[in-house]
Amino acid sequence: xxxxxxxxxxxxxxxxxxxxxxxxxxxxxxxxxxxxxxxxxxxxxxxxxxxxxxxxxxxxxxxxxxxxxxxxxxxxxxxxxxxxxxxxxxxxxxxxxxxxxxxxxxxxxxxxxxxxxxxxxxxxxxxxxxxxxxxxxxxxxxxxxxxxxxxxxxxxxxxxxxxxxxxxxxxxxxxxxxxxxxxxxxxxxxxxxx
Numbered sequence: 493x494x495x496x497x498x499x500x501x502x503x504x505x506x507x508x509x510x511x512x513x514x515x516x517x518x519x520x521x522x523x524x525x526x527x528x529x530x531x532x533x534x535x536x537x538x539x540x541x542x543x544x545x546x547x548x549x550x551x552x553x554x555x556x557x558x559x560x561x562x563x564x565x566x567x568x569x570x571x572x573x574x575x576x577x578x579x580x581x582x583x584x585x586x587x588x589x590x591x592x593x594x595x596x597x598x599x600x601x602x603x604x605x606x607x608x609x610x611x612x613x614x615x616x617x618x619x620x621x622x623x624x625x626x627x628x629x630x631x632x633x634x635x636x637x638x639x640x641x642x643x644x645x646x647x648x649x650x651x652x653x654x655x656x657x658x659x660x661x662x663x664x665x666x667x668x669x670x671x672x673x674x675x676x677x678x679x680x681x682x683x684x685x686x
Contacts, residue, residue, distance in 0.1 A: 495510065495511065495533075495535070496508065496509060496510065496534040496535070497509070497510070497511050497514045497531055497532060497533055497534060497540070498514070498531070498532050498534055498667055499514045499517055499518045499521075499529070499530070499531045499532075500528075500529070500530050500531075500532075500631065500663070500664075500667075501521050501526045501527075501528060501529055502526075502527075502528045503631065503661040503663060503664050504661075504663050505663035505666075505667060506518070506521055508534075511542075511555055512552060512555060512556075514531060515542055515548075515551050515552060515555055516548050516551075516552070518531055518542055518544065519542075519544050519548045519551050520548070522544050530630060530631075532626075532627055532630075534623070534671070535619075535623060536619070536622075536623050536626070537622065537623030537624060537625065537626030537627040537671065538623075538626060539626075539630060542555075581602070616678045617675060617678040620671070620674045620675035620678050621645075621646075621675040623671055623674075623675070624645065624668065624671035624672045624674070624675050625642075625645075627667065627668055627671055628641070628642065628645070628668050628671075628672075631664045631667070631668060632657070632660055632664055632665075632668060635659075635660050635661075635664070636659060637656040637657065637659060637660070640652075640656050641653050641656035641657045644656055645672055645675075648676075650672065650673075650676050653669075653672060654669065657669060
């Protein structure tokens with residue numbers, strides 16, 4: 493997923509998109525004295541803070557500088573440059589025997605197993621579920637039906653979740669249902685749709 497963000501003032505969504513798209517709306521709301529401003533990272537559901545000092549141009553310039561500094565630099569050649577680290581692994585003798593019999597040796601086999609597990613979708617599902625939980629707690633934690641909707645979400649009963657969250661303010665419900673839908677589609681071995 494591309495880095496996208498969603499900004500709320502209270503229960504109203506004021507902007508969604510890249511940070512450079514969202515920041516001007518957040519700055520304008522802040523300058524207008526709006527309270528309860530929150531910007532969410534759509535991928536993680538974590539609220540984030542923007543440095544809103546100065547003009548809108550100042551805010552955008554700081555964001556550009558931050559993005560330039562945090563942009564990944566290409567890795568140079570060589571294993572240490574790739575971040576390869578030697579660490580100890582404790583296994584039973586039968587596990588070591590099995591690893592030794594695999595093509596490429598123990599390290600290559602362990603890397604393949606880790607990569608396969610990461611691709612399985614369980615990590616992505618858990619991360620999407622956690623993002624939905626974070627946002628739901630912040631935006632809907634005090635709303636009627638929150639507890640029941642949360643239980644339905646964790647039980648995988650997305651139809652009940654839809655019904656229970658339907659009474660929430662439109663922007664809150666739409667955003668939370670979007671994140672819940674993303675988590676639902678990432679259920680390993682499932683094609684569940686909310």
